[in-house]
Amino acid sequence: MKIxxxxxxxxxxxxxxxxxWGDMDAMGHVNNAMYFRYMETARIEWMTSxxxxxxxxxxxxxxxxAFCNFYRQLAYPDEVLIKMYLSDPGRTTFETWTTMERANEPGVICAAGGATVIWxxxxxxKAAALPQWLRELASV
Known part of the structure; x- marks a missing residue:
C-alpha cells in the first residue's frame, strides 16, 4: 500500500x-509498541536538532x-526510513506525522502515525502559547 x-x-x-533483533515479538515481526518508540525517537531527534x-x-x-496505522510488517534486519512532518500550528498545539518504510523499498509505507503536541x-x-519560532517551523 502506498500512502x-x-x-x-x-x-x-x-x-x-x-x-x-529485540524490536521483534514472538510472531517474528516488529512489535506494535516499537513503532511508537520509532515515532518518539524521531520527534526527539527533530526537537533537539x-x-x-x-x-x-x-x-x-x-x-x-498518538496513533499508528500498520500496513506491512517490519522485521530484523530491515533498515527503517522514517520521515517526520509537521502541520496545523494552533495557539498551543501542533501536529506531527510520521511514515515508516523499509529503506530498500522507498515509497512503500509499512506504518504511518502521528501525535498531537501541546506546548x-x-x-x-498548563498549556502555553506556541513560541513564534516553533509556529514558523510548523507552518507550511
Missing part, C-alpha cells in the same frame, strides 16, 4: 534506523494523543 502525505504537511526530518530541549522549570512539548508551562502545569 501520500498531503502537501499541507511540512517534512522536517528524514532518518534511517536499523531494526534491532532545532534547539528544543525541554526544561522542567520552563516550557516544552507534551504528547496528548506546556511545566511549573504551572
Amino acid at each position: 501520500e502525505i498531503p502537501e499541507q504537511k511540512k517534512l522536517v526530518l528524514e532518518t534511517r534506523w536499523p531494526v534491532r 532545532v534547539g528544543c530541549n525541554p526544561d522542567p522549570q520552563g516550557e516544552g512539548p507534551v504528547i496528548v494523543n 506546556v508551562d511545566f511549573p504551572k502545569q
